[in-house]
Amino acid sequence: MNDKATDKQDDALDRAIAALPRERLPERDLWPELALRLPARQPAWKRAAPWAVAAAIAIVASGLWFNQVPTSVPVAERTPPVQLPAQPRVTNDPEAELLSTYERQKGAQLAALPANSPAVERQLAIWDGAIAQVRLALNFYPEEPQLLAQLDKLYRQQLAYLEQVAMTDPQLVAYY
Numbered sequence: 001m002n003d004k005a006t007d008k009q010d011d012a013l014d015r016a017i018a019a020l021p022r023e024r025l026p027e028r029d030l031w032p033e034l035a036l037r038l039p040a041r042q043p044a045w046k047r048a049a050p051w052a053v054a055a056a057i058a059i060v061a062s063g064l065w066f067n068q069v070p071t072s073v074p075v076a077e078r079t080p081p082v083q084l085p086a087q088p089r090v091t092n093d094p095e096a097e098l099l100s101t102y103e104r105q106k107g108a109q110l111a112a113l114p115a116n117s118p119a120v121e122r123q124l125a126i127w128d129g130a131i132a133q134v135r136l137a138l139n140f141y142p143e144e145p146q147l148l149a150q151l152d153k154l155y156r157q158q159l160a161y162l163e164q165v166a167m168t169d170p171q172l173v174a175y176y
Contacts, residue, residue, distance in 0.1 A: 094143060095142070098148070102155040109162040110162065113165060120165055127154060135151065138151070
C-alpha cells in the first residue's frame with residue numbers, strides 16, 4: 001500500500017515539474033554583484049615573474065658553481081713537465097709523433113722501475129684508457145688542437161707519475 005501512495009506522490013511531483021516554465025530569467029542582472037565578489041586577477045606575467053626571477057638566479061648560481069676555479073692545483077699539474085727529447089719531424093701526423101716519443105720514454109722509465117706493483121699497473125691502465133679515448137676522438141677530428149693538447153697533457157702526466165714512482169723507495173712501491 002505504501003508503494004501505491006509513493007507512486008501517486010511521484011506522479012504528482014512529475015506533473016508539477018512539467019508545469020513549470022522551461023526558462024526563467026532573473027529579475028535583474030546578477031553579474032555586477034558577482035564580479036565585485038571575485039578577487040582581482042593579475043596578468044599572467046605578474047604571477048610568473050617571481051618564479052622566473054628565481055629560475056634565472058638558480059641558473060646563474062649553478063653556472064658560477066660549475067665554472068669555479070679550484071682553489072688547489074692537482075699534484076699532476078704542480079710537477080714540472082717532463083722534457084721529451086727533441087726529434088726531427090718524420091711524419092705530418094702530430095698524434096703519431098706524440099705516440100712514438102711517448103712510448104720510447106715510457107718504455108725507458110718502465111725498464112728503470114725497481115719493482116712492479118698492482119697499484120702502479122692500475123694507475124697506468126687508467127691513463128691508458130683516457131689516452132685511448134682521446135685517440136678515438138682524434139680519429140673523428142684529426143689535428144684538433146685541443147685534443148692534441150689533451151693527449152700531450154695525459155702523456156706528460158703519466159711520464160711524471162713514472163718518474164715519481166722511480167724516485168720512491170722500491171719497498172714502498174712493492175707494498176702498494
